[in-house]
Each structure stands twice: as C-alpha cells, then as structure tokens.
Amino acid sequence: xxxxxxxxxxxxxxxxxxxxxxxxxxxxxxxxxxxxxxxxxxxxxxxxxxxxxxxxxxxxxxxxxxxxxxxxxxxxxxxxxxxxxxxxxxxxxxxxxxxxxxxxxxxxxxxxxxxxxxxxxxxxxxxxxxxxxxxxxxxxxxxxxxxxxxxxxxxxxxxxxxxxxxxxxxxxxxxxxxxxxxxxxxxxxxxxxxxxxxxxxxxxxxxxxxxxxxxxxxxxxxxxxxxxxxxxxxxxxxxxxxxxxxxxxxxxxxxxxxxxxxxxxxxxxxxxxxxxxxxxxxxxxxxxxxxxxxxxxxxxxxxxxxxxxxxxxxxxxxxxxxxxx
Ligand SMILES: C[S@@+](CC[C@H](N)C(=O)[O-])C[C@H]1O[C@@H](n2cnc3c(N)ncnc32)[C@H](O)[C@@H]1O
Numbered sequence: 001x002x003x004x005x006x007x008x009x010x011x012x013x014x015x016x017x018x019x020x021x022x023x024x025x026x027x028x029x030x031x032x033x034x035x036x037x038x039x040x041x042x043x044x045x046x047x048x049x050x051x052x053x054x055x056x057x058x059x060x061x062x063x064x065x066x067x068x069x070x071x072x073x074x075x076x077x078x079x080x081x082x083x084x085x086x087x088x089x090x091x092x093x094x095x096x097x098x099x100x101x102x103x104x105x106x107x108x109x110x111x112x113x114x115x116x117x118x119x120x121x122x123x124x125x126x127x128x129x130x131x132x133x134x135x136x137x138x139x140x141x142x143x144x145x146x147x148x149x150x151x152x153x154x155x156x157x158x159x160x161x162x163x164x165x166x167x168x169x170x171x172x173x174x175x176x177x178x179x180x181x182x183x184x185x186x187x188x189x190x191x192x193x194x195x196x197x198x199x200x201x202x203x204x205x206x207x208x209x210x211x212x213x214x215x216x217x218x219x220x221x222x223x224x225x226x227x228x229x230x231x232x233x234x235x236x237x238x239x240x241x242x243x244x245x246x247x248x249x250x251x252x253x254x255x256x257x258x259x260x261x262x263x264x265x266x267x268x269x270x271x272x273x274x275x276x277x278x279x280x281x282x283x284x285x286x287x288x289x290x291x292x293x294x295x296x297x298x299x300x301x302x303x304x305x306x307x308x309x310x311x312x313x314x315x316x317x318x319x320x321x322x323x324x325x
Contacts, residue, residue, distance in 0.1 A: 103168045105139035105228035109288050110259045114209050115146045117257055117283040117295035126154050130204035134249065136191055136242060138162040139228065141173030143207055148182040160184035161199065163192055165227055191245050203249045209259040211238050235264045243269070247276050256298040257283065266294050273298050 100106050118125065130151070135144040144162045151158055162184050164170050170188045177184050187195060211220070211228055212235040219230035220237050231238055239260070246256050256278075260266040270280045277300055284295040 100140050101168045101172050103224040104166065104172045105169070105225065107140055107142040109286070109291070110209050110212075110293055111139070111142050113284050113286050113293050113295050114143055114207060114257060114259050115150075116286075117297070118143075118147055118150050118207070120283055121257075121297065122150055125151060125205070128204060128253075128255070130155065130158055132159050132161065132199070132202045132251070133205040134161040134163075134192075134199075134203045134207075136163055136206065136208045136246070137169075137210055137228075138164045138173045138186070139166075139169050139209075141176030143209060144173065144184055145176050145180050145182055147205070147207060148177075148184070149180065161187065161195075161203075163187045163189050163195070165190050166224060168224070191242055192249060196245065196248050199249050201249070201251055204251050204254050205257070206246050206250060206254065207257045208242060208246070210242055211235075212259065212261045212264050214263055231264070235261055236269075239264060239269065240272075243272060243276075247273075247278075250300075252300060254300070258296055258298070260294050260296060262292040262294070266296060270296065270298075277301055 105111075133144075133147060133151075135147070138144050141162070144160060148158070148160055160182065162173060163186075164173065165188070167188045170186045173184075173186055177186070189195065192199065210231070212231045213229040214235040215230040215232060217232045217237060219226055220232040222230060239258075242258075250256065258269075260269060273280060278298040279301045280296050280298045282294050283297050284293075286293045
C-alpha cells in the first residue's frame with residue numbers, strides 16, 4: 001500500500017515533469033531526509049539477484065529508476081514493464097540495477113539532478129531531434145542510459161557516444177547500456193581526446209556531471225574513483241578543460257546540460273560560455289545536506305526555440321549576462 005502511494009506520487013511528479021516547464025527544485029534538508037527514510041523503509045525487502053541486501057546507493061538508484069516510470073518489485077532487482085501506448089515516458093526497457101565497481105562512481109544526487117533536468121526538458125529534447133548525443137564522464141552509465149530511455153523510440157535514430165578517463169567506468173557503462181538494450185560508442189579517454197577531429201561540430205546534445213568538488217590539484221591527477229569528484233581549485237580545473245572541448249564538439253544547434261556546484265562559481269562559468277556565444281539557463285536547482293547543485297543548460301545564442309519557460313537570470317541572483325536573448 002505504501003509502495004502504491006509512493007508510486008502514485010512518483011507518477012504525479014513525472015506527469016508534472018512531462019510538461020515543458022523548467023523545474024527549479026530546492027530540496028530542503030528535512031525533505032531530503034524524509035525522502036531517504038521513506039526509501040529505506042520501502043526498499044527493506046528488496047534484495048539483489050545474488051541475495052545480497054541493497055546498499056543505500058543501490059536503493060537510491062532504484063528510486064531514480066522508479067522516476068523513469070518503473071515500480072518496485074519485491075525480491076527482484078530486475079524489473080520489466082511493458083510500455084503502455086498512453087504512457088508519457090518510454091517503458092519496456094529491461095532495467096538492471098548495476099551494482100558497479102568500487103572504483104566507479106555510483107549514481108548519486110548529482111546524477112539524479114542531471115537526469116531530472118533531462119526529464120524536465122524532455123519536451124524540448126524530443127522536438128530537438130538530436131542525431132548525435134554524448135556524455136563526458138559516464139561513470140556507471142546511468143545518465144547516458146537514462147538519456148537514451150528518455151529520448152526513446154521517438155528518437156530511434158540517435159547515435160550515442162560516451163567517454164570516461166577511468167577504464168573501469170567504461171566497462172561498467174558497457175554493462176549498463178547492454179542491460180537496457182542501448183548502443184553507444186564508449187571511449188576510454190581524457191574528456192574527448194582523440195575524438196575531436198572526428199566529432200567536431202556534430203553533437204546535438206552533450207551531458208556532463210563533471211568532477212566538481214574543490215580539491216588539491218594533485219588529486220585531479222589521481223586515478224580510479226578519486227577522479228570522479230576531484231575538481232581542483234574551486235572545483236573548476238576539469239570543468240574549465242571540458243568547456244572548450246564541448247564548444248568544439250557541439251553542433252550549431254547543440255545543447256549542453258552540465259552539473260555545477262555553487263562553489264564552482266556557476267555565474268562565472270556562464271560568463272565563460274557567454275564569451276563563446278552561449279546563452280544559458282538553470283534547469284534544476286537542488287540543495288541537499290551536503291551541497292548546492294545547479295544543472296545548467298547552454299545553447300548558442302540566437303536559437304530561440306529552447307527559450308520557452310526559461311527562468312530569468314535576475315530571479316536567481318545571477319548577472320544579466322547569464323540570461324537569454
Ligand atoms: C561525478 S562522476 C559522474 C559519473 C556519471 N556521469 C554520473 O552522473 O553518475 C564524474 C565522472 O567523470 C569521469 N572523469 C573525470 N575526469 C575525467 C576526464 N578528464 N575525462 C573523462 N572523464 C573524466 C570520472 O571518472 C567519473 O566517472
């Protein structure tokens with residue numbers, strides 16, 4: 001009963017997300033805690049196929065997958081629901097909760113915020129008719145797989161690319177994509193090194209949840225799980241390397257969705273992109289106990305088709321250069 005109510009609430013939320021309005025969500029600490037408690041309670045009896053209990057992050061993954069329209073099945077970590085023609089969101093994918101690898105970033109609040117931003121902008125994304133989409137820093141593959149599911153059959157001709165500097169991440173992503181029947185070219189490289197010539201000006205959508213935590217510069221050059229979060233000075237070292245590459249890869253009508261932390265000075269990031277000719281808007285804003293996240297969408301100025309329902313810069317306390325045409 002509790003699960004049914006929970007599922008109804010989620011469906012209601014999905015319906016809301018389905019309209020083409022930007023979602024600016026501010027999850028207060030209390031709400032976040034309640035949510036987690038409810039989750040833990042709801043998932044108590046859920047065990048993985050190998051009989052082990054689900055970890056907190058697996059439960060979070062489960063919750064996020066439920067947001068894509070799937071309901072929990074007691075005693076199973078694999079669920080399969082046929083698509084109803086009237087459903088707003090694509091279903092029918094055989095969703096496998098990927099347990100991951102100790103050196104690979106598990107989907108977390110920032111990953112969920114990015115997918116929520118894609119869901120919030122789904123109407124625009126479907127109209128966008130992207131041909132080439134890319135994720136930089138795929139980790140577990142949760143985001144690129146979700147993007148493919150969100151775009152669904154309506155955009156069946158899309159080619160997906162994804163990169164990660166961590167070879168373990170590319171292996172986990174391969175499994176996640178495979179479990180969902182999604183094909184993507186997965187490249188183990190630094191940002192998009194070696195690909196720029198081939199993919200220059202081709203990407204219609206790029207999604208990035210970069211390592212954004214302020215750390216020492218030494219940590220940025222580490223290996224394994226550390227590079228998932230180590231963002232260097234102000235958390236900007238990797239972000240500042242990614243931005244010019246993204247500019248090269250995006251097509252004229254290309255969009256970038258990027259997660260940032262308030263500590264990264266997002267308004268300054270928008271200024272950097274503004275100088276390259278991009279307008280921007282916040283699609284999701286979320287504060288948790290640990291961090292204050294923004295998911296920002298960038299597009300080349302002059303393309304007004306993405307401006308419906310934008311949040312203005314001034315209402316969010318950013319300078320006027322941040323906004324749109
Ligand atoms: C915060 S994690 C995000 C993972 C996944 N996209 C998600 O949202 O759950 C950042 C990811 O970027 C990868 N990464 C860090 N530096 C990178 C670089 N220079 N080039 C490519 N990937 C990088 C990390 O290995 C990690 O998988």
